[in-house]
Amino acid sequence: MQMFDGGFVHHGLLKSAIWLLNQESETLKRLWVENGRQYKMVFAGHSLGSGVAALLTVIVVNHGDLLGGIPRSLIRCYAVAPARCMSLNLAVKYADVIYSVVLQDDFLPRTPTPLEDIFKSLFCLPCLLFLVCLRDTFIPESRKLRDTRRLYAPGRMYHIVERKFCRCGRYPPEVRTAIPVDGRFEHIVLSCNATSDHGIIWIEREAEKALERLRESSSETITTAPKIQKLERLQTIEKEHKDALERAVSLNIPHAVITAEEEPSRDKDVEPSQNESEDASESKSKSSSGRTNWNEVVQKLLKKNESGERLLKRDTDTPT
Template identity: 50%
Template structure:
């Protein structure tokens, strides 16, 4: 019996080991069989991502934005030509003038400095006293591909390196802006004191656009050095700007900073270091391309709000004007359309694959397409035959619309828990708002005021036409009914 029991126990152990081996074999076979399936799913996911990227156009970025009006977009082509004028050695005998010329008076150029005078701290710039438009303009040109100093300014930045006004900014551009502020503060203050009714405008392209946007931030923090100039008299037009400030600053300063982006301007779409730049510093070869595609697929599936809540991430500054001139599966350029908004969760976050990314960044193309877009707006206005008084009323309504949109963007930023997204003083860039309507009110208050005005005007209208009789019913006034009959007879 003992021998039999021993044989049975031995048989049981042998069967258990055999079953374990079988299970391991089945598991390994199933894993091996699933590898091709997983590879197929992975390849399909990568192919789908590449296909979506190829189909994604710049028009998707601004498809839900409103159309810009002639009044707000009118200064853009003029400022583009001011930037182009900086590339001329002699403005009295220009060589590279656009078809319409630069439209400037060389005698009004008060100051002009090149790389030697700026010590390569900032790109060349000039100060232009525009008497035709009652404007004091500081113009900074873009990146010079032959100057290492410009690359040094652009690449001098690390994630979260430079803090400013409760947010983060580009470190190299901030240094350049502070140097420019210290160099020209006295000169600009003298011009502002001599011309108190003139606006103070900063404009630049590419690297220069990033410098002037941060220069505006420095100026707003030091208004006492400019005789406490009104914030509404300060403007900034940044052509294809670098991503230079955190989201809370980009939204808060949207009342005075305007960024103009043509279709797929390269530098406005490139933000923080991407995964391929990190890999390129340590590895080489094409064998890491699948890993990069996998990382990008995972990145695209992450929650977008988590990206927005990163206070160190840099964005294109201020209010955005997007010039769209190309459509999917259509060759050539079409009549440009300008869309504008103060977006919070749609500031050119997607990388767009396009062979025109470099040309769209060029200031000469921005000037050309912005002028065509402005001519189309003007032609539309002429067809509508809008009188001067109605044009002024539209200007005032435009200020109110921008103020409401600006407040909505700030509220959206607060709802996303973006730090320090509070409301600054009155909305700038345009003329003053009506007395008693300040932009520090919330959008709900503005809506309440507009509805209250409408109700008061309606009550007055009803009171002029109707009376209440003895039975409590409303009847036409005799004078009102007579006047309406006379008007009908006429």
């Protein structure tokens, strides 16, 4: 785990995202530029891959200029059965570009247990989930929210519900969406489907059923105007994101901000020597073959303190 972009992220998944960008960033840039700079760039992943895709999206959103200048509005990420990979302030901050899909009782988005412990105890996973559930029962919600190093599932949540409490069998799937701040999949559900709901086959099947239900309802003959127009729904989604950011600030979530986009403020009257030093640092971030070195791009945001831990430069520059 390390600090990044004003919050904490999973160190291993971040390194994987950087490696992937080092391998494919030039291809992504070329395809986006050659196709008119108007298509959306969509990242997707399942389980651990969803964590890599989410952190890759965070990097691209902050460094879109290195991929041909793609704006934030054209970047999307779909995290299927996501792993907990970022702190709560980042999960809410990037809810407008990252969408997480969770099927019913999936255990992975709910457990804060380190990923390496989960996969090492794969053969005794029910025992581990029971112990984690028992432990989290006695941890107050306020304490969880104040924990800066606690990781969460990223972005806006789309929860597919197909079973009802104390009912047998499966029902037509219902999709619920929100940007939760407190109570964000904090409790493990002790269910016989906790592991099967993590399978991408079941998620794809139930998502397809939900989509078919949506198509059937939209294909029916409608003689009256919909209650919520498309433009109004878009404004509602934007307002939900703004309300979630304000909710995070009101709950004193560490490093939470009200605005999702933080453009770096630069002084217009910059001295030529400073411009030359910035150009030199940018040229160093490229390898001899002209490709962008994303390791150095990410390192620009970080700085090591006396104990060797990596911190954001803006955090280390603040007076104590």
